Amino acid sequence: MAIEPSLIPLDNVDPSLVEELLDRAFEPERRGRTAYKVRGDAEWLPALSFAAVDEEQHVVGSIQCWPVALTDPDGRRHPMVMVGPVAVLPEAQGRGFGKALVTAAISAMNPKAPLPMVMIGDPEYYGRFWGFTNAPTGEWDLPGPFEQHRLLVRCDNAAVLPQQGMLGPWA
Numbered sequence: 514m515a516i517e518p519s520l521i522p523l524d525n526v527d528p529s530l531v532e533e534l535l536d537r538a539f540e541p542e543r544r545g546r547t548a549y550k551v552r553g554d555a556e557w558l559p560a561l562s563f564a565a566v567d568e569e570q571h572v573v574g575s576i577q578c579w580p581v582a583l584t585d586p587d588g589r590r591h592p593m594v595m596v597g598p599v600a601v602l603p604e605a606q607g608r609g610f611g612k613a614l615v616t617a618a619i620s621a622m623n624p625k626a627p628l629p630m631v632m633i634g635d636p637e638y639y640g641r642f643w644g645f646t647n648a649p650t651g652e653w654d655l656p657g658p659f660e661q662h663r664l665l666v667r668c669d670n671a672a673v674l675p676q677q678g679m680l681g682p683w684a
Contacts, residue, residue: 518613523562523575530572531564538600547657548633552579552595553682560593563617565601565610573605576614580683581631583653585675592683593666595620596632612642619643619667629668631680639665652677 523531536541557577565574566567576599582590595617600609620631632645633655639645645665651666656679668674 514638518574518608518610518619519566519568520563520613522559523557523564523577524559526564526572526575531575532577535570535598535600537602539598544596547655547659548595549598550656551655551680551682551684555581555682555684558594561618561621563614565605565614567605574599574601574610574614576600576618578618581680582683583631583675583678585678589675590679590683591629591673591675592636593629593631593680595633595680596630599634609617615638615639615643624659627668629648629674631664631666633659634665636662636665639647639667643667646671650678651672654679656681 552563557579561578563576564572567573577597579595581593581595583593584590596615599611599614622628622630623646632639634645636647647662647665649671650664650666651661655664666674
């Protein structure tokens with residue numbers, strides 16, 4: 514019988530443990546990635562960010578969500594939530610922690626005012642389980658190198674998304 518992953522609010526976790534987890538999952542050079550430029554100096558959103566703990570109550574995974582905006586060619590800013598990083602320790606992968614973290618972040622969105630969620634990730638994986646797609650993002654840009662097909666969005670009504678724009682920090 515599979516054990517259901519336990520999740521807790523990320524703001525209940527010592528930030529140094531989260532940084533250690535991210536370093537182990539993505540290596541310390543992660544801070545130079547384009548996703549960090551997109552987020553800028555923003556603080557992650559506590560209501561949408563979680564940690565996964567194993568049976569011994571050790572933190573084995575985390576997800577952070579960030580306020581970002583897509584600025585269209587007319588300069589209009591469209592608020593969005595950037596999902597990620599989704600991190601699971603290598604020795605804990607394959608046990609459902611990552612899926613539970615993404616599901617929790619999506620479920621925590623306010624259903625009365627759901628913002629589009631964006632991420633840089635595997636389109637087949639995130640599309641199959643949560644409906645993320647790269648179809649509307651083909652003419653979007655980021656402040657650094659990225660693979661266009663990996664820029665994904667999840668939105669209840671894709672018609673509201675600008676066709677073109679630059680994704681960057683909210684503030």
